[in-house]
Amino acid sequence: MFKGTLIRSGNNAKTIKGDGEYETAIMYLAPFTMAGSNVCPMAEQAGCVKGCLNTAGRGAYNNVQQARIAKTKRYLASRTAFMADLVTDLERFVAYCKRKGVKPAVRLNGTSDIQWEVAHYASRGDARGSVFELFPEVQFYDYTKVYKRAYRQLPANYALTLSYSAANPAYAEVVTKAAHETGANLAIVYRTKELRDYFVGKLVQYGNACRDVIDGDETDMRFLDPKGVIVGLYAKGKAKGDRSGFVVG
Numbered sequence: 442m443f444k445g446t447l448i449r450s451g452n453n454a455k456t457i458k459g460d461g462e463y464e465t466a467i468m469y470l471a472p473f474t475m476a477g478s479n480v481c482p483m484a485e486q487a488g489c490v491k492g493c494l495n496t497a498g499r500g501a502y503n504n505v506q507q508a509r510i511a512k513t514k515r516y517l518a519s520r521t522a523f524m525a526d527l528v529t530d531l532e533r534f535v536a537y538c539k540r541k542g543v544k545p546a547v548r549l550n551g552t553s554d555i556q557w558e559v560a561h562y563a564s565r566g567d568a569r570g571s572v573f574e575l576f577p578e579v580q581f582y583d584y585t586k587v588y589k590r591a592y593r594q595l596p597a598n599y600a601l602t603l604s605y606s607a608a609n610p611a612y613a614e615v616v617t618k619a620a621h622e623t624g625a626n627l628a629i630v631y632r633t634k635e636l637r638d639y640f641v642g643k644l645v646q647y648g649n650a651c652r653d654v655i656d657g658d659e660t661d662m663r664f665l666d667p668k669g670v671i672v673g674l675y676a677k678g679k680a681k682g683d684r685s686g687f688v689v690g
């Protein structure tokens with residue numbers, strides 16, 4: 442288990458067939474406007490605030506919520522200091538993975554939707570750039586509702602999966618269009634495990650096109666998913682009761 446100031450991993454390195462073993466460290470911030478300013482620019486439009494996975498797992502505890510808020514306030518108060526802390530964490534995590542003989546994977550938006558590829562510069566030694574440029578040895582990945590990110594030329598070590606919500610038909614339309622036009626994978630949260638299982642392996646219509654559904658809960662390593670699929674997940678935490686349209690079924 443790795444525990445940094447901003448990112449942490451469980452003790453759950455996963456062996457991926459033919460690709461060795463990865464350990465994922467995740468950064469959990471306080472989503473939407475919980476810490477004062479919005480770190481999820483599309484959350485209102487996508488209608489995902491109530492069903493946010495922020496309350497799943499350790500997020501159910503009040504002290505964990507308070508820690509996430511404090512962390513997010515630090516990000517909002519000084520991006521430069523925050524990025525410096527992140528670089529320190531990433532360096533430590535890379536060294537930890539090296540000692541353990543596993544590959545480092547990092548999700549920066551565990552419970553936020555920040556565009557890390559834009560205007561988030563940091564320094565590592567003499568080098569300056571995005572964390573993706575500074576840490577080519579790390580595989581980064583995230584889910585996003587900021588569909589315009591799928592149209593960008595993203596760094597080779599950053600995999601983004603678009604996140605579906607039918608809470609607002611206008612959002613559902615643009616995100617499925619972005620998935621179709623860019624080939625980006627699209628994650629859909631189903632109400633129950635059984636419903637997800639029902640769709641896995643089937644061709645499902647999204648927008649005006651069809652795609653295969655894969656089981657997205659088997660592993661969280663979205664960067665290893667085949668391209669052009671729907672990533673089927675089942676609802677956890679408060680999301681189970683979501684009726685906004687974010688959770689399907």
Ligand code: SF4
Nearest residue numbers: 472481489493552553
């Ligand atoms: S589901 Fe994602 S975008 Fe929506 S509020 Fe939660 S972290 Fe933000």
